[in-house]
Amino acid sequence: MSDNITINGKSVAVDDQKLDASDSGYILIRTTGEPLNRAQKLELATLGVKLQEFVGQNGQQLYLCSFENDSLERVRKLSYIDYANVYSQDFVIPDVLQSASTSMPTSAHAGQEASEQVEVDVLLHHDISTVSPELLEKIAKIARVDPSATTVSEDAASPVMVRIKAGAAALEQLSGLDEVRVVYPVLEKALFNNVARRVLGFEEIQERVAANYNYPRPDDGTSVRDMVGDEMAGAMKKDQVENSGLSAKEKEPILYDGSGQTICVCDTGFDMGSTTDVHDAFLERVKGLYSWGRPGNNETNDPDGYGTHVCGSVLGSGQHSSEGTVHGAAPAATLLVQSMFVRFNYATNAILGGYPQDLGQLFQQAYDAGARVYSNSWGTPMLPSTRIQRPYDAAASSIDKFVWDHQDMTIAFAAGNEGQDSDLNGTVSERSLGAEASAKNCITIGACESYRPDLTVAKSNAPYSYGTFWPNKYAKNPLRDDHLAENPEGVAAFSSRGPTAENRLKSDLVACGTAILSAKSRCEKYLTSVDKTGISADARYMYLSGTSMATPLVSGCCAVVRQALYNAGYEDMQGKINPLDKAVTELFPGRLGPYVPTIKNNPTSSLIKALLINGAVPIRGQYMPEYLPKELPEGLPNPHSGFGRVNIAATLANIKQTDYSGWTCDTIDEEKGKAFYMLTSVPLPQNVAEGDYYKPEAWGIKTLKVTMAYADLPGAALANDLNLVVVNVSQNKERHGNQSPGKEFAKASKDGFDRDNNVEQVVWPDLQGGDQICILVKPYHLMSEKVPFALVWKFT
Known part of the structure; x- marks a missing residue:
């Protein structure tokens, strides 16, 4: 057992223990190795210990609890308790807070005047539901401000918090308040399009953005179908389809278009700021516009142009003068937009604002208006001066809390555009995700390249390369001279990489995010750079690049999946x-x-996520570290491309319940203490000749792909740990979620489980027809009495 306990990036020695808890109502307890079971939780409750949050890392079973008594003696004597101590104020101020203001003193004493102040969110312990006047007065006094200068959030959908500006001395005193759990810096939000708004472009996969270009075949012979999937290929214009090499079945019209679905986009704004006078790509489909960044004038228009472009990728449906039909991923869905634009800075970049302390207020507004898909192409980037990745914070917590409480709300976030070859070794460095992208319950989207090899930098004909647009970030080859849009098998160099600061696997998925053609705002103010990355030849459309462009494509796919589920018989039927x-x-x-x-x-967000991930295809990647194979197999999720590139055709095919594919939603119940399991068998081939029946090759060889996903409680650690296990009963072997491809375990093994992620996948190739398969979802540790999950599987 480790001699140290680490929470919020701060490590404290376990031998530094208080005699009792007389000066605090909160303690940490650590077990001897196994998670607390239901009986042990009940026993602890009789001793005044109430579990608040699971905070364990690196295999430690560590719990933050409220405590009603003074003496810790009886708790420490329990056979299953290894450590019990007061929650130290050393855990309250994360390391990242020091980076929020580089000029803030590294230490200060009470009464010392700080040279700089930083805006922070003071999060209270989970059992505090309101901020009393006395506590607010105490916090304000420490910060040397009037209580009216603070902002209090007591929304039931998020932790209670107080926003305030404070110097280093005040922060140290705040950490000593027993009611305070953690203090997070308030960070500026940024659009995840590109650096200095220079890369604006087209997309090739367009996750069902109708394929409105002539699709040339890559040199490796990859077909249109391989690149965009059956459904997306089916959206091409007739003359393109006839020359595409697709089968007659693949030339059938698109079946799903997002009809009946409402999607909310949180971004700069929308077109002219009207629900009736709209860009012709959105006719009669704009349901509501909400002003957060400019509430005084209730303005929702889009002088930046970014939000309108994002909306077009989600659900636009228009005609480009030379390219033909330009469809978003869900071209019949209904649109809501929350405008966060405030003003332009000196460099004409958009400044976002108006974000509430609790992001749940944004989500709730959209939810109440009927949206069940929510798209975000913004986030909190790394500090440029330090390039320190943001850890899980109040924003991530509010995302997870809202999805946990509203399990039918699917929230997508862009991974960020902080990808960089930091050490100039030809690979893109890991750990560069935005803070919001680290949330467990959202779908985090990275960007892969599109296929537009003839694109040049507007009229200059300069190379359309990473080095052209970002000479400092990509100063050496192979990245410097590489074309931005010629390899759908490669992750875009700018796409932020995982894992998170908590070592969770992110991004979840990638989609094309370079050179994306979409709608242009009719009130865009600064037009000098619009054509720098390719001339659209239609003033109503423009190009953009970034994980921000990939995210709305996937958000549209989420709406399409919801529509397909309802079409298959999934109804909202209470009782x-x-x-x-x-x-x-x-x-x-x-x-x-x-x-x-x-x-x-x-349909839950977990089911939507699991269906998209189970349908995703691995991509070959580029600029990957040496520990990853050059040819990424299925079943090897990684912090660069996640579980792969979205393929909406494969996902939609997985919705149909057959011998070859299916899905289910269920719940793990702590009181019952049992795992979920289902039995199936590898499908046998059809029409086997009688004389070949006993030949092994006639039985067929299949690959089974299974994905489990569930929403977790808010918190940096995995509060509810469910594990995916697939057992080949016929071979007496089993495989576990997110382990190395081909790694097998003896039945009922206790080794080889993922303790960090709430999405797990098993891919098992070379199965014989008739093999008996058992798929299990096994609980390891639970902080909730009931944990809903989704399970998706298919044989190929």
């Missing part, structure tokens, strides 16, 4: 049995084990 449950049970009589029809409401 009724979903018809799919009955259908699935009848389809597989006797093969679903203890599977019982359950009551379902709206």
